[in-house]
Amino acid sequence: MPGRTRPDGRGAACTTLSDVVGSVRAMSSPRRLRPSHPEVPAPGATGVQVALDELGTPLSDVTFVVVDLETTGGRAAEDAITEIGAVKVRGGEVLGEFQxxxxxxxxxxxxxxxxxxxxTSMLVGAPTIGEVLPSFLEFARGAVLVAHNAPFDVGFLRAAAARSERAWPGFQVVDTVRLARRVVLRDEAPNHKLSTLAALFGATVTPNHRALxxxxxxxxxxxxLLGRLAPLGVTHLEDLATATDPVPADVRRRSTLADGLPDAPGVxxxxGPRDEVLYVGVSTTSLRRRVRSYFTSAEKRGRMQEMVRLAVRVDPVVCATPLEARVRELRLIAEHAPRYNRRSRAPERMPWVRLTDEPFPRLSVVREVREGRAHIGPFASRALAQQAVDALHATFPVRQCTGRLPVVPSADAHACVLAEVGRCGAPCTGGQDVAAYAPVAAAVRDxxxxxxRDVAQAHAVRIRTLAAQERFEEAATVRxxxxxxxxxxxxxxxxARAAACRELVAARRTDDGGWELLLVRHGRFAGTAVVDRRTDPRPAVAALRAGGEHVTASVPPATAAHPxxxxLLLAWLEQPGVRLVEVDGEWSSPARSAQAVRDAAAAVTLDLVVPRPALVDDAPTAPGAAPQRTA
Incomplete structure:
Protein backbone atom coordinates (compact mmCIF):
# COMPACT_ATOMS: atom_id res chain seq x y z
CA MET A 1 0.00 0.00 0.00
CA PRO A 2 1.53 3.35 -0.98
CA GLY A 3 2.24 5.84 1.75
CA ARG A 4 3.69 9.26 2.35
CA THR A 5 5.50 11.16 5.04
CA ARG A 6 4.34 14.63 6.00
CA PRO A 7 6.74 17.51 6.70
CA ASP A 8 6.30 16.94 10.43
CA GLY A 9 7.87 13.51 10.01
CA ARG A 10 4.76 11.44 10.83
CA GLY A 11 3.64 8.72 8.44
CA ALA A 12 0.11 8.36 7.08
CA ALA A 13 -1.50 5.87 4.76
CA CYS A 14 -2.35 6.94 1.23
CA THR A 15 -4.64 4.62 -0.69
CA THR A 16 -5.61 6.53 -3.85
CA LEU A 17 -3.86 8.47 -6.57
CA SER A 18 -5.72 11.66 -5.63
CA ASP A 19 -4.44 11.25 -2.09
CA VAL A 20 -0.89 10.91 -3.42
CA VAL A 21 -1.22 14.13 -5.44
CA GLY A 22 -2.82 15.95 -2.53
CA SER A 23 -0.13 14.84 -0.13
CA VAL A 24 2.60 16.05 -2.47
CA ARG A 25 1.00 19.49 -2.72
CA ALA A 26 0.62 19.69 1.04
CA MET A 27 4.23 18.72 1.60
CA SER A 28 5.50 21.43 -0.75
CA SER A 29 5.29 24.01 2.04
CA PRO A 30 8.64 24.66 3.76
CA ARG A 31 9.48 23.03 7.05
CA ARG A 32 12.25 25.41 8.21
CA LEU A 33 12.55 27.81 5.29
CA ARG A 34 14.24 31.15 5.86
CA PRO A 35 14.33 33.73 3.06
CA SER A 36 17.79 33.90 1.50
CA HIS A 37 17.35 37.50 0.31
CA PRO A 38 14.85 39.42 2.47
CA GLU A 39 13.12 42.19 0.63
CA VAL A 40 13.20 44.53 3.66
CA PRO A 41 16.69 45.15 5.05
CA ALA A 42 17.34 44.96 8.76
CA PRO A 43 17.24 48.30 10.60
CA GLY A 44 20.47 50.17 10.17
CA ALA A 45 21.68 47.87 7.42
CA THR A 46 23.65 49.42 4.59
CA GLY A 47 25.06 48.22 1.29
CA VAL A 48 23.70 47.07 -2.02
CA GLN A 49 22.31 43.60 -2.78
CA VAL A 50 24.34 42.11 -5.63
CA ALA A 51 22.19 40.57 -8.37
CA LEU A 52 22.38 36.79 -8.75
CA ASP A 53 22.94 36.98 -12.48
CA GLU A 54 26.13 38.92 -11.79
CA LEU A 55 27.51 36.31 -9.42
CA GLY A 56 26.13 33.08 -10.81
CA THR A 57 23.78 30.97 -8.71
CA PRO A 58 25.12 30.32 -5.18
CA LEU A 59 24.55 26.75 -4.03
CA SER A 60 22.57 28.10 -1.08
CA ASP A 61 19.96 29.38 -3.55
CA VAL A 62 19.72 26.21 -5.63
CA THR A 63 16.69 23.95 -5.16
CA PHE A 64 17.74 20.30 -5.09
CA VAL A 65 15.41 17.33 -5.32
CA VAL A 66 17.23 14.33 -3.87
CA VAL A 67 15.60 11.17 -5.24
CA ASP A 68 15.95 7.46 -4.58
CA LEU A 69 14.16 4.54 -6.25
CA GLU A 70 13.51 0.94 -5.37
CA THR A 71 13.11 -1.36 -8.39
CA THR A 72 12.56 -4.97 -9.38
CA GLY A 73 16.06 -5.23 -10.86
CA GLY A 74 18.97 -3.33 -12.30
CA ARG A 75 17.99 -2.93 -15.97
CA ALA A 76 15.94 0.17 -16.74
CA ALA A 77 14.76 -1.19 -20.08
CA GLU A 78 13.32 -4.40 -18.58
CA ASP A 79 12.72 -3.89 -14.86
CA ALA A 80 10.24 -1.56 -13.12
CA ILE A 81 10.10 0.95 -10.27
CA THR A 82 8.47 -0.19 -7.01
CA GLU A 83 8.97 2.91 -4.87
CA ILE A 84 9.92 6.58 -5.28
CA GLY A 85 11.19 8.73 -2.44
CA ALA A 86 12.36 12.33 -2.85
CA VAL A 87 13.28 15.28 -0.63
CA LYS A 88 13.25 18.89 -1.87
CA VAL A 89 15.85 21.10 -0.15
CA ARG A 90 17.27 24.58 -0.56
CA GLY A 91 19.86 26.29 1.57
CA GLY A 92 19.98 23.35 3.96
CA GLU A 93 16.25 23.52 4.63
CA VAL A 94 13.69 20.85 3.71
CA LEU A 95 10.92 22.26 1.53
CA GLY A 96 8.92 19.08 1.00
CA GLU A 97 9.02 15.33 0.58
CA PHE A 98 7.54 12.89 -1.90
CA GLN A 99 6.99 9.18 -1.29
CA THR A 120 4.28 -8.12 -3.98
CA SER A 121 1.26 -7.93 -1.68
CA MET A 122 2.31 -4.44 -0.51
CA LEU A 123 2.00 -3.16 -4.05
CA VAL A 124 -1.54 -4.41 -4.68
CA GLY A 125 -3.66 -1.33 -5.37
CA ALA A 126 -0.65 1.03 -5.63
CA PRO A 127 -0.70 3.52 -8.52
CA THR A 128 1.20 2.67 -11.70
CA ILE A 129 4.26 4.61 -12.79
CA GLY A 130 2.18 6.30 -15.49
CA GLU A 131 -0.04 7.73 -12.74
CA VAL A 132 2.79 8.65 -10.37
CA LEU A 133 5.30 10.11 -12.80
CA PRO A 134 3.39 13.36 -13.58
CA SER A 135 3.15 14.11 -9.84
CA PHE A 136 6.88 13.50 -9.35
CA LEU A 137 7.85 15.64 -12.32
CA GLU A 138 5.68 18.46 -10.99
CA PHE A 139 7.31 18.06 -7.56
CA ALA A 140 10.80 18.25 -9.11
CA ARG A 141 10.03 20.96 -11.69
CA GLY A 142 12.75 23.61 -11.89
CA ALA A 143 15.07 21.81 -9.48
CA VAL A 144 18.42 20.06 -9.80
CA LEU A 145 18.07 16.28 -9.44
CA VAL A 146 20.44 14.58 -7.00
CA ALA A 147 20.89 10.85 -6.54
CA HIS A 148 23.45 8.44 -5.19
CA ASN A 149 24.61 6.63 -8.34
CA ALA A 150 22.47 8.96 -10.41
CA PRO A 151 22.73 7.07 -13.74
CA PHE A 152 20.73 4.24 -12.14
CA ASP A 153 17.87 6.31 -10.75
CA VAL A 154 17.67 8.80 -13.60
CA GLY A 155 17.92 5.97 -16.11
CA PHE A 156 14.81 4.32 -14.64
CA LEU A 157 12.91 7.62 -14.55
CA ARG A 158 13.80 8.41 -18.17
CA ALA A 159 12.77 4.91 -19.27
CA ALA A 160 9.47 5.29 -17.41
CA ALA A 161 8.86 8.62 -19.11
CA ALA A 162 9.57 7.07 -22.50
CA ARG A 163 7.15 4.18 -21.86
CA SER A 164 4.52 6.68 -20.76
CA GLU A 165 5.17 8.74 -23.92
CA ARG A 166 6.02 11.73 -21.74
CA ALA A 167 8.86 14.11 -22.60
CA TRP A 168 11.76 14.08 -20.13
CA PRO A 169 12.36 17.64 -18.83
CA GLY A 170 16.13 17.41 -19.09
CA PHE A 171 17.03 18.10 -15.46
CA GLN A 172 20.53 19.03 -14.45
CA VAL A 173 21.74 15.99 -12.50
CA VAL A 174 24.26 15.72 -9.65
CA ASP A 175 25.68 12.33 -8.67
CA THR A 176 26.82 12.15 -5.04
CA VAL A 177 28.93 9.09 -5.83
CA ARG A 178 31.05 11.12 -8.23
CA LEU A 179 31.27 14.01 -5.75
CA ALA A 180 32.38 11.60 -3.03
CA ARG A 181 35.10 10.18 -5.24
CA ARG A 182 36.38 13.72 -5.60
CA VAL A 183 36.72 14.56 -1.87
CA VAL A 184 36.51 11.35 0.20
CA LEU A 185 39.83 9.54 0.36
CA ARG A 186 40.34 5.80 0.74
CA ASP A 187 41.88 6.20 4.20
CA GLU A 188 38.59 7.76 5.36
CA ALA A 189 36.19 5.23 3.86
CA PRO A 190 36.76 1.85 2.17
CA ASN A 191 34.14 2.61 -0.49
CA HIS A 192 31.60 5.22 -1.57
CA LYS A 193 28.39 3.35 -0.80
CA LEU A 194 25.55 5.40 0.63
CA SER A 195 25.62 3.50 3.94
CA THR A 196 29.37 4.06 4.28
CA LEU A 197 29.16 7.79 3.57
CA ALA A 198 26.13 8.23 5.81
CA ALA A 199 28.09 6.69 8.70
CA LEU A 200 31.17 8.77 7.88
CA PHE A 201 29.26 12.06 7.87
CA GLY A 202 26.93 11.20 10.77
CA ALA A 203 23.70 11.31 8.76
CA THR A 204 20.53 11.70 10.83
CA VAL A 205 18.87 8.85 8.90
CA THR A 206 20.32 5.38 8.37
CA PRO A 207 19.86 4.03 4.80
CA ASN A 208 17.72 0.87 4.77
CA HIS A 209 16.94 0.30 1.07
CA ARG A 210 13.63 2.12 1.33
CA ALA A 211 13.31 5.06 -1.02
CA LEU A 212 12.44 7.94 1.33
CA LEU A 225 30.12 16.85 0.36
CA LEU A 226 29.25 20.45 -0.57
CA GLY A 227 30.96 21.55 2.64
CA ARG A 228 34.13 19.80 1.57
CA LEU A 229 33.95 21.17 -1.96
CA ALA A 230 33.54 24.81 -0.89
CA PRO A 231 37.27 25.33 -0.01
CA LEU A 232 38.05 24.01 -3.50
CA GLY A 233 36.10 26.86 -5.07
CA VAL A 234 32.84 24.96 -5.67
CA THR A 235 30.44 27.60 -4.38
CA HIS A 236 28.03 28.11 -7.30
CA LEU A 237 25.81 25.89 -9.39
CA GLU A 238 28.09 26.49 -12.38
CA ASP A 239 31.02 25.09 -10.33
CA LEU A 240 29.04 22.06 -9.27
CA ALA A 241 28.39 21.12 -12.89
CA THR A 242 32.11 20.43 -13.28
CA ALA A 243 33.07 19.64 -9.68
CA THR A 244 33.99 16.06 -10.58
CA ASP A 245 36.35 17.14 -13.34
CA PRO A 246 40.05 16.41 -12.79
CA VAL A 247 41.01 20.05 -12.24
CA PRO A 248 43.94 20.89 -9.92
CA ALA A 249 42.72 22.24 -6.60
CA ASP A 250 44.81 25.43 -6.87
CA VAL A 251 43.22 26.18 -10.25
CA ARG A 252 39.67 25.52 -9.06
CA ARG A 253 40.17 27.72 -6.00
CA ARG A 254 40.83 30.67 -8.30
CA SER A 255 37.32 30.41 -9.71
CA THR A 256 36.42 33.31 -7.41
CA LEU A 257 38.14 35.54 -9.96
CA ALA A 258 34.94 35.21 -12.00
CA ASP A 259 32.69 36.46 -9.18
CA GLY A 260 31.05 39.74 -10.02
CA LEU A 261 31.67 39.53 -13.76
CA PRO A 262 28.62 40.54 -15.81
CA ASP A 263 26.42 38.19 -17.77
CA ALA A 264 26.94 40.11 -21.01
CA PRO A 265 29.16 40.00 -24.11
CA GLY A 266 32.56 41.58 -23.86
CA VAL A 267 36.29 41.17 -23.39
CA GLY A 272 49.22 39.18 -13.20
CA PRO A 273 50.79 40.24 -9.88
CA ARG A 274 52.46 43.32 -11.44
CA ASP A 275 49.18 44.37 -13.10
CA GLU A 276 50.49 43.10 -16.44
CA VAL A 277 47.99 41.67 -18.93
CA LEU A 278 48.56 37.93 -19.15
CA TYR A 279 45.75 37.02 -21.51
CA VAL A 280 42.91 38.69 -23.41
CA GLY A 281 39.81 36.71 -24.33
CA VAL A 282 36.33 37.32 -25.64
CA SER A 283 32.83 36.13 -24.83
CA THR A 284 29.97 36.80 -27.21
CA THR A 285 27.32 35.84 -24.63
CA SER A 286 28.39 35.88 -20.95
CA LEU A 287 31.69 37.09 -19.53
CA ARG A 288 31.01 35.35 -16.22
CA ARG A 289 30.35 31.92 -17.74
CA ARG A 290 33.30 32.15 -20.11
CA VAL A 291 35.79 33.08 -17.39
CA ARG A 292 34.45 30.33 -15.11
CA SER A 293 35.23 27.76 -17.81
CA TYR A 294 38.96 28.35 -17.23
CA PHE A 295 38.63 26.69 -13.82
CA THR A 296 36.99 23.48 -15.09
CA SER A 297 38.05 20.56 -17.22
CA ALA A 298 36.51 22.30 -20.22
CA GLU A 299 39.86 24.10 -20.44
CA LYS A 300 42.34 21.57 -21.87
CA ARG A 301 45.28 23.85 -22.66
CA GLY A 302 48.20 23.48 -20.28
CA ARG A 303 49.42 27.02 -20.86
CA MET A 304 46.02 28.33 -19.75
CA GLN A 305 46.33 26.54 -16.40
CA GLU A 306 49.75 28.12 -16.03
CA MET A 307 48.23 31.52 -16.81
CA VAL A 308 45.37 31.02 -14.31
CA ARG A 309 47.86 30.21 -11.55
CA LEU A 310 49.60 33.55 -12.16
CA ALA A 311 46.45 35.67 -12.45
CA VAL A 312 45.34 37.84 -9.54
CA ARG A 313 42.26 39.45 -11.10
CA VAL A 314 40.10 39.61 -14.20
CA ASP A 315 39.05 42.94 -15.70
CA PRO A 316 35.87 42.94 -17.85
CA VAL A 317 35.12 45.24 -20.78
CA VAL A 318 31.39 45.03 -21.48
CA CYS A 319 30.41 45.50 -25.12
CA ALA A 320 27.09 46.27 -26.77
CA THR A 321 27.29 43.49 -29.38
CA PRO A 322 29.29 40.31 -30.04
CA LEU A 323 30.95 42.01 -33.02
CA GLU A 324 32.22 44.84 -30.85
CA ALA A 325 33.55 42.29 -28.36
CA ARG A 326 35.59 40.54 -31.07
CA VAL A 327 36.96 43.84 -32.32
CA ARG A 328 37.93 44.99 -28.82
CA GLU A 329 39.71 41.69 -28.25
CA LEU A 330 41.89 42.19 -31.33
CA ARG A 331 42.74 45.76 -30.36
CA LEU A 332 43.62 44.87 -26.78
CA ILE A 333 45.83 42.00 -27.92
CA ALA A 334 47.66 44.36 -30.29
CA GLU A 335 47.96 46.97 -27.53
CA HIS A 336 49.18 44.77 -24.68
CA ALA A 337 50.86 41.87 -26.55
CA PRO A 338 49.92 39.38 -23.76
CA ARG A 339 52.41 36.57 -23.34
CA TYR A 340 49.70 33.86 -23.34
CA ASN A 341 47.90 35.00 -26.49
CA ARG A 342 49.04 33.31 -29.67
CA ARG A 343 46.93 35.44 -31.96
CA SER A 344 48.59 38.05 -34.17
CA ARG A 345 49.88 40.71 -31.79
CA ALA A 346 51.71 42.88 -34.32
CA PRO A 347 49.64 43.58 -37.46
CA GLU A 348 52.37 45.86 -38.77
CA ARG A 349 54.58 42.79 -39.17
CA MET A 350 52.16 40.93 -41.43
CA PRO A 351 53.81 40.64 -44.86
CA TRP A 352 52.47 41.82 -48.21
CA VAL A 353 53.50 40.98 -51.75
CA ARG A 354 54.28 44.07 -53.82
CA LEU A 355 55.01 44.66 -57.48
CA THR A 356 57.86 47.17 -57.32
CA ASP A 357 57.84 50.56 -59.04
CA GLU A 358 60.88 50.57 -61.32
CA PRO A 359 61.61 50.23 -65.05
CA PHE A 360 61.61 46.44 -64.77
CA PRO A 361 59.19 45.66 -61.87
CA ARG A 362 59.59 42.53 -59.78
CA LEU A 363 57.74 40.87 -56.94
CA SER A 364 58.89 41.53 -53.39
CA VAL A 365 57.71 40.53 -49.91
CA VAL A 366 57.38 43.73 -47.84
CA ARG A 367 56.04 44.94 -44.49
CA GLU A 368 54.20 48.08 -45.55
CA VAL A 369 51.91 49.31 -48.31
CA ARG A 370 52.98 52.17 -50.55
CA GLU A 371 50.68 54.27 -52.65
CA GLY A 372 50.43 53.64 -56.38
CA ARG A 373 51.73 50.07 -56.35
CA ALA A 374 50.02 46.71 -56.68
CA HIS A 375 49.82 44.66 -53.49
CA ILE A 376 48.24 41.43 -52.31
CA GLY A 377 47.86 40.34 -48.71
CA PRO A 378 48.44 40.77 -45.89
CA PHE A 379 49.52 37.21 -45.12
CA ALA A 380 49.74 35.46 -41.78
CA SER A 381 53.38 34.54 -42.38
CA ARG A 382 56.24 35.20 -44.75
CA ALA A 383 56.08 31.59 -45.92
CA LEU A 384 52.51 32.07 -47.17
CA ALA A 385 53.50 35.30 -48.88
CA GLN A 386 56.34 33.50 -50.64
CA GLN A 387 53.91 30.81 -51.84
CA ALA A 388 51.84 33.55 -53.49
CA VAL A 389 54.99 34.95 -55.11
CA ASP A 390 55.82 31.47 -56.42
CA ALA A 391 52.33 31.18 -57.91
CA LEU A 392 52.80 34.41 -59.87
CA HIS A 393 56.31 33.42 -60.93
CA ALA A 394 54.99 30.08 -62.19
CA THR A 395 52.41 31.86 -64.35
CA PHE A 396 54.20 34.92 -65.72
CA PRO A 397 57.78 35.35 -67.01
CA VAL A 398 58.43 38.18 -64.59
CA ARG A 399 62.04 38.55 -63.50
CA GLN A 400 63.02 36.94 -60.21
CA CYS A 401 66.37 38.62 -59.54
CA THR A 402 66.35 40.92 -56.53
CA GLY A 403 68.51 43.84 -57.66
CA ARG A 404 67.30 47.01 -59.38
CA LEU A 405 68.06 46.80 -63.11
CA PRO A 406 69.24 49.80 -65.12
CA VAL A 407 67.37 50.79 -68.27
CA VAL A 408 70.58 50.20 -70.24
CA PRO A 409 72.20 46.90 -69.21
CA SER A 410 75.87 46.84 -68.25
CA ALA A 411 78.36 45.30 -70.61
CA ASP A 412 79.35 42.49 -68.22
CA ALA A 413 75.76 41.40 -67.34
CA HIS A 414 74.96 37.69 -67.58
CA ALA A 415 71.55 36.03 -67.88
CA CYS A 416 70.43 33.51 -65.28
CA VAL A 417 69.17 29.99 -65.89
CA LEU A 418 65.54 31.22 -66.02
CA ALA A 419 66.33 33.04 -69.24
CA GLU A 420 67.89 29.91 -70.67
CA VAL A 421 64.74 27.86 -70.04
CA GLY A 422 62.40 30.58 -71.32
CA ARG A 423 61.01 31.67 -67.94
CA CYS A 424 62.40 35.20 -68.17
CA GLY A 425 62.98 37.64 -71.04
CA ALA A 426 66.42 38.58 -69.66
CA PRO A 427 66.01 42.38 -69.34
CA CYS A 428 69.27 42.29 -67.37
CA THR A 429 71.22 41.63 -70.59
CA GLY A 430 69.03 43.60 -73.02
CA GLY A 431 66.83 40.68 -74.04
CA GLN A 432 63.87 42.89 -73.25
CA ASP A 433 63.69 46.65 -73.14
CA VAL A 434 61.26 48.61 -70.98
CA ALA A 435 58.53 48.61 -73.64
CA ALA A 436 58.79 44.85 -74.23
CA TYR A 437 58.74 44.10 -70.49
CA ALA A 438 55.75 46.36 -69.79
CA PRO A 439 53.08 43.80 -70.91
CA VAL A 440 54.56 41.22 -68.51
CA ALA A 441 54.36 43.67 -65.61
CA ALA A 442 50.83 44.69 -66.65
CA ALA A 443 49.69 41.05 -66.65
CA VAL A 444 51.10 40.52 -63.15
CA ARG A 445 49.50 43.75 -61.94
CA ASP A 446 46.12 42.70 -63.36
CA ARG A 453 41.90 33.44 -63.92
CA ASP A 454 45.24 33.06 -65.67
CA VAL A 455 46.96 32.05 -62.43
CA ALA A 456 44.13 29.79 -61.32
CA GLN A 457 43.82 28.01 -64.67
CA ALA A 458 47.58 27.47 -65.06
CA HIS A 459 47.79 25.88 -61.63
CA ALA A 460 44.69 23.74 -62.18
CA VAL A 461 46.24 22.30 -65.33
CA ARG A 462 49.50 21.67 -63.51
CA ILE A 463 47.66 19.86 -60.70
CA ARG A 464 45.89 17.62 -63.19
CA THR A 465 49.14 16.76 -64.92
CA LEU A 466 50.95 15.90 -61.70
CA ALA A 467 48.00 13.89 -60.41
CA ALA A 468 47.86 11.88 -63.62
CA GLN A 469 51.55 11.07 -63.11
CA GLU A 470 50.81 10.12 -59.46
CA ARG A 471 53.16 12.84 -58.24
CA PHE A 472 50.75 13.75 -55.48
CA GLU A 473 53.17 15.53 -53.15
CA GLU A 474 54.19 17.92 -55.92
CA ALA A 475 50.54 18.42 -56.81
CA ALA A 476 49.80 19.32 -53.20
CA THR A 477 52.58 21.91 -53.29
CA VAL A 478 51.05 23.50 -56.38
CA ARG A 479 47.63 23.46 -54.75
CA ALA A 496 40.89 47.92 -50.76
CA ARG A 497 37.14 48.35 -51.12
CA ALA A 498 36.78 48.94 -47.38
CA ALA A 499 39.80 51.24 -47.16
CA ALA A 500 38.48 53.47 -49.94
CA CYS A 501 35.04 53.84 -48.31
CA ARG A 502 35.10 56.91 -46.08
CA GLU A 503 32.02 55.90 -44.12
CA LEU A 504 29.53 53.06 -44.15
CA VAL A 505 26.51 52.48 -41.91
CA ALA A 506 24.82 49.06 -42.00
CA ALA A 507 21.98 47.49 -40.05
CA ARG A 508 20.97 43.94 -39.17
CA ARG A 509 17.77 42.71 -37.56
CA THR A 510 18.19 41.36 -34.04
CA ASP A 511 16.35 38.31 -32.73
CA ASP A 512 13.84 40.46 -30.84
CA GLY A 513 12.94 42.53 -33.91
CA GLY A 514 15.20 45.51 -33.22
CA TRP A 515 18.26 46.69 -35.13
CA GLU A 516 21.99 46.29 -34.63
CA LEU A 517 23.78 49.24 -36.25
CA LEU A 518 27.41 49.28 -37.38
CA LEU A 519 29.59 52.24 -38.37
CA VAL A 520 32.72 51.53 -40.44
CA ARG A 521 35.26 54.13 -41.58
CA HIS A 522 38.13 53.19 -43.89
CA GLY A 523 37.72 49.54 -42.90
CA ARG A 524 37.85 50.27 -39.17
CA PHE A 525 35.15 49.69 -36.57
CA ALA A 526 34.04 53.21 -35.58
CA GLY A 527 30.94 52.53 -33.50
CA THR A 528 27.87 50.41 -32.91
CA ALA A 529 24.42 50.76 -31.40
CA VAL A 530 21.39 48.58 -30.72
CA VAL A 531 17.80 49.85 -30.88
CA ASP A 532 14.71 47.90 -29.91
CA ARG A 533 11.79 47.23 -32.20
CA ARG A 534 9.73 50.07 -30.73
CA THR A 535 12.39 52.72 -31.47
CA ASP A 536 12.90 54.56 -34.74
CA PRO A 537 16.48 53.64 -35.80
CA ARG A 538 17.06 56.82 -37.85
CA PRO A 539 17.95 59.08 -34.89
CA ALA A 540 20.27 56.35 -33.63
CA VAL A 541 21.98 56.26 -37.04
CA ALA A 542 22.45 60.04 -36.94
CA ALA A 543 23.85 59.89 -33.39
CA LEU A 544 26.16 57.04 -34.36
CA ARG A 545 27.59 58.98 -37.28
CA ALA A 546 28.02 62.11 -35.17
CA GLY A 547 29.67 60.35 -32.24
CA GLY A 548 31.65 57.66 -34.05
CA GLU A 549 35.42 57.38 -33.87
CA HIS A 550 37.36 59.68 -36.19
CA VAL A 551 39.48 57.54 -38.50
CA THR A 552 42.36 58.79 -40.63
CA ALA A 553 42.41 57.46 -44.18
CA SER A 554 44.87 54.68 -44.95
CA VAL A 555 46.75 53.70 -48.10
CA PRO A 556 44.68 51.04 -49.91
CA PRO A 557 44.63 48.10 -49.95
CA ALA A 558 45.68 48.45 -46.30
CA THR A 559 42.82 49.59 -44.10
CA ALA A 560 42.96 51.78 -41.01
CA ALA A 561 42.50 48.74 -38.77
CA HIS A 562 44.09 45.44 -37.86
CA PRO A 563 43.60 43.17 -40.92
CA LEU A 568 35.44 40.56 -39.03
CA LEU A 569 33.61 43.65 -40.29
CA LEU A 570 33.40 42.37 -43.86
CA ALA A 571 32.11 38.98 -42.67
CA TRP A 572 29.41 40.78 -40.65
CA LEU A 573 28.46 42.96 -43.62
CA GLU A 574 28.13 39.90 -45.86
CA GLN A 575 25.65 38.13 -43.56
CA PRO A 576 22.19 37.45 -44.96
CA GLY A 577 19.79 40.24 -44.09
CA VAL A 578 22.35 43.02 -43.58
CA ARG A 579 21.26 46.33 -45.09
CA LEU A 580 23.48 49.21 -46.20
CA VAL A 581 22.02 52.40 -44.74
CA GLU A 582 24.62 55.04 -45.67
CA VAL A 583 27.68 54.79 -47.92
CA ASP A 584 30.11 57.69 -48.29
CA GLY A 585 32.48 56.60 -51.03
CA GLU A 586 32.61 53.66 -53.39
CA TRP A 587 31.49 50.19 -52.28
CA SER A 588 32.20 47.83 -55.16
CA SER A 589 34.27 44.86 -56.25
CA PRO A 590 35.78 43.88 -59.60
CA ALA A 591 33.42 41.69 -61.62
CA ARG A 592 36.19 39.13 -62.03
CA SER A 593 37.98 39.32 -58.72
CA ALA A 594 40.07 36.91 -56.70
CA GLN A 595 37.33 36.81 -54.08
CA ALA A 596 34.89 35.57 -56.73
CA VAL A 597 37.06 32.52 -57.42
CA ARG A 598 38.30 31.85 -53.91
CA ASP A 599 35.77 29.13 -53.11
CA ALA A 600 36.22 27.57 -56.53
CA ALA A 601 39.99 27.52 -56.10
CA ALA A 602 39.59 25.85 -52.73
CA ALA A 603 37.75 23.06 -54.52
CA VAL A 604 40.78 22.29 -56.68
CA THR A 605 42.06 18.91 -55.50
CA LEU A 606 44.71 16.52 -56.69
CA ASP A 607 42.44 14.93 -59.26
CA LEU A 608 40.04 17.81 -60.12
CA VAL A 609 40.45 20.68 -62.56
CA VAL A 610 38.06 23.60 -62.26
CA PRO A 611 37.11 24.75 -65.79
CA ARG A 612 37.94 28.32 -66.66
CA PRO A 613 34.30 29.54 -66.85
CA ALA A 614 33.44 28.00 -63.46
CA LEU A 615 36.16 30.01 -61.76
CA VAL A 616 34.32 33.29 -62.31
CA ASP A 617 31.29 33.29 -64.57
CA ASP A 618 29.46 30.51 -62.71
CA ALA A 619 30.49 31.56 -59.20
CA PRO A 620 27.27 31.74 -57.16
CA THR A 621 26.34 34.83 -55.23
CA ALA A 622 25.71 34.26 -51.53
CA PRO A 623 21.99 34.49 -50.86
CA GLY A 624 21.00 37.53 -48.85
CA ALA A 625 24.45 39.09 -49.00
CA ALA A 626 24.82 42.81 -48.42
CA PRO A 627 24.07 44.69 -51.66
CA GLN A 628 27.07 45.53 -53.79
CA ARG A 629 27.62 47.32 -57.06
CA THR A 630 29.69 45.69 -59.76
CA ALA A 631 32.38 47.75 -61.39
Missing part, protein backbone atom coordinates in the same frame (compact mmCIF):
# COMPACT_ATOMS: atom_id res chain seq x y z
CA UNK A 100 4.83 6.52 -2.89
CA UNK A 101 4.85 2.84 -3.70
CA UNK A 102 4.45 1.96 -7.39
CA UNK A 103 2.75 -1.03 -8.95
CA UNK A 104 5.45 -2.61 -11.19
CA UNK A 105 2.88 -4.62 -13.15
CA UNK A 106 4.23 -7.96 -11.97
CA UNK A 107 5.65 -9.83 -8.96
CA UNK A 108 8.66 -8.58 -7.04
CA UNK A 109 11.61 -11.01 -7.23
CA UNK A 110 12.31 -12.79 -3.91
CA UNK A 111 15.82 -11.38 -3.49
CA UNK A 112 14.45 -7.83 -3.99
CA UNK A 113 11.79 -8.52 -1.32
CA UNK A 114 14.54 -9.60 1.08
CA UNK A 115 16.71 -6.56 0.22
CA UNK A 116 14.04 -3.85 0.41
CA UNK A 117 11.26 -5.41 2.45
CA UNK A 118 8.81 -4.47 -0.30
CA UNK A 119 6.64 -7.49 -1.09
CA UNK A 213 14.90 6.91 4.04
CA UNK A 214 17.70 6.57 1.50
CA UNK A 215 16.79 9.97 -0.04
CA UNK A 216 16.91 11.59 3.42
CA UNK A 217 20.34 10.04 4.08
CA UNK A 218 21.52 11.26 0.67
CA UNK A 219 20.49 14.82 1.63
CA UNK A 220 22.86 14.71 4.62
CA UNK A 221 25.62 13.24 2.46
CA UNK A 222 25.09 15.93 -0.18
CA UNK A 223 25.41 18.74 2.37
CA UNK A 224 28.57 17.21 3.81
CA UNK A 268 38.13 39.95 -20.29
CA UNK A 269 41.73 40.60 -19.29
CA UNK A 270 43.58 38.27 -16.92
CA UNK A 271 46.11 40.37 -15.02
CA UNK A 447 46.38 39.27 -61.68
CA UNK A 448 47.12 40.95 -58.36
CA UNK A 449 44.44 43.64 -58.44
CA UNK A 450 41.78 42.17 -60.74
CA UNK A 451 41.29 39.02 -62.78
CA UNK A 452 43.02 35.94 -61.28
CA UNK A 480 48.96 25.22 -51.63
CA UNK A 481 50.70 27.80 -53.80
CA UNK A 482 47.47 28.56 -55.63
CA UNK A 483 45.50 28.75 -52.39
CA UNK A 484 47.90 31.28 -50.86
CA UNK A 485 47.76 33.45 -53.97
CA UNK A 486 43.97 33.43 -54.22
CA UNK A 487 43.53 34.18 -50.53
CA UNK A 488 46.06 37.00 -50.57
CA UNK A 489 44.66 38.58 -53.73
CA UNK A 490 41.09 38.21 -52.51
CA UNK A 491 41.91 39.76 -49.16
CA UNK A 492 43.65 42.72 -50.75
CA UNK A 493 40.75 43.39 -53.10
CA UNK A 494 38.18 43.22 -50.31
CA UNK A 495 40.27 45.38 -48.00
CA UNK A 564 41.67 40.65 -38.83
CA UNK A 565 39.39 43.45 -37.62
CA UNK A 566 38.55 44.35 -41.19
CA UNK A 567 37.90 40.67 -41.94
Missing amino acids: TLVDPGGPVPPFIQVLTGIT ADARATVDVLHA YLFR AMTGDP DRLTSYVRGAGRAQRH EETD
